[in-house]
Amino acid sequence: MDAAPLPARLWDLADALHAGRPVATQQETRLSDVDLGYAVQDRVWTLSGETLAGYKIGLTNHAAQDAMGCAGPIFGRLARSRIVLSPATISIPSGHIRIVEPEIIFEVGCDIDGRFGPIDADSVFSAMRLIRSGIELCDTRFDPQLEVNAAEIVADNGCADRLILGLPLDVRTVSDLSDIAVQLRIGDRPVIEGNSSRVLGNPIQAVLSLVWHLLSRGEALAAGSLVASGSCAGMVEVPLNIGIEADFGNNAIVAAKLVPAAQGEEMI
Numbered sequence: 001m002d003a004a005p006l007p008a009r010l011w012d013l014a015d016a017l018h019a020g021r022p023v024a025t026q027q028e029t030r031l032s033d034v035d036l037g038y039a040v041q042d043r044v045w046t047l048s049g050e051t052l053a054g055y056k057i058g059l060t061n062h063a064a065q066d067a068m069g070c071a072g073p074i075f076g077r078l079a080r081s082r083i084v085l086s087p088a089t090i091s092i093p094s095g096h097i098r099i100v101e102p103e104i105i106f107e108v109g110c111d112i113d114g115r116f117g118p119i120d121a122d123s124v125f126s127a128m129r130l131i132r133s134g135i136e137l138c139d140t141r142f143d144p145q146l147e148v149n150a151a152e153i154v155a156d157n158g159c160a161d162r163l164i165l166g167l168p169l170d171v172r173t174v175s176d177l178s179d180i181a182v183q184l185r186i187g188d189r190p191v192i193e194g195n196s197s198r199v200l201g202n203p204i205q206a207v208l209s210l211v212w213h214l215l216s217r218g219e220a221l222a223a224g225s226l227v228a229s230g231s232c233a234g235m236v237e238v239p240l241n242i243g244i245e246a247d248f249g250n251n252a253i254v255a256a257k258l259v260p261a262a263q264g265e266e267m268i
Contacts, residue, residue: 006039014043017141017156030152034074037154041076044157050079053226054108056136057206058158059150060199060230068150073200073209076158078226086135086166086254091261092240096139096161098258100238101231102182102194102246104203105134105165108227112211113220119211121204125174133166133254135246136228138235163228166246166254178202180248182232187242194233203229 006014010031017040031037056076059065065072084090092098109129117123139161142148153159171177178201182194200206206229211221221227238244238258245255 006043007036010036010040011043013155014040014047018044018047020141031155032149032151034070034151034154037074037151040155041157044155045077048079050077050081053078053080053083053163054228055210055221055225056158056160056163056228057210057230058153060203060206068153070150073206073230074150074154074158075210075213076154076160078160078163078228082160082162083226084162084164086133086164086256088162088164088256090137090162090164090256090258092258093261095144097144097159098238098240099138099159099235100184100244100256101136101138101235102184102233102248102254103134103136103228103231104169104177104180104196104199104248105132105163106130106203106207106227106229107132108221108223108225110223111220114215119208119215121174121202121208124208124211125177125204130168131171131177132168133246133248133252134228135164135166135244135254135256136160136231137162137164137256137258163226164254164256165226166248167252169248169252170250174202174204177204180232182249183247184233184236185243185245185247186236186238192233192236194231196232198232198234199230206230 058074107130110127112127138159140159180196184192240258247253
């Protein structure tokens with residue numbers, strides 16, 4: 001179900017985002033309405049022909065929401081072809097912004113559609129098959145010099161690129177999720193400290209917000225979906241050819257390295 005009809009003036013924007021060209025929007029194609037952002041995202045997703053693996057959640061702390069003028073999180077789609085297992089070596093083309101975010105990843109065990117009881121943090125948690133460590137790799141299809149707003153980030157699929165799946169977390173209750181320390185290590189740089197509490201106090205609240213978003217569109221969070229719940233340590237730019245590791249404790253580790261794509265190599 002589309003968020004809203006896509007005005008003809010935005011078709012070219014959707015086509016450019018789909019093509020992966022750096023988009024420097026003109027005044028007539030600037031977006032200020034988040035619903036139109038989702039309409040563009042819907043169009044780009046349809047053009048992509050990708051298989052849906054799940055969703056990513058952005059703006060999952062109040063400071064980020066305030067900075068972008070949003071009342072809550074925003075959402076993007078995860079493509080099956082963009083999911084990789086840790087340890088991963090990922091070819092990166094020139095112009096890629098190389099932003100990583102350590103995140104708690106949820107794997108949904110059964111449809112969450114509200115048909116069999118109330119939807120709350122406990123019921124959503126109970127519907128999970130597995131909770132694991134992860135790193136989201138972000139990129140943008142807009143010109144990196146353009147100062148985009150929340151609606152444009154939504155149109156850009158929340159800057160989703162790759163999702164790297166790491167080892168499972170030892171999580172047994174909802175409250176266990178509220179205070180998971182995370183260390184992001186990038187080569188020999190100082191360790192970046194994070195915590196799951198940065199994600200709306202508890203990442204299950206981010207997943208709950210996704211459930212309500214999907215229900216508002218006449219959709220459900222389907223069994224088998226992956227959900228990247230939001231960054232535990234902000235947005236971190238990383239260099240090429242340097243090891244990246246996010247450690248969520250108790251051996252729940254996810255690792256990756258970004259390498260330059262060979263000349264003429266497609267980013268797949």
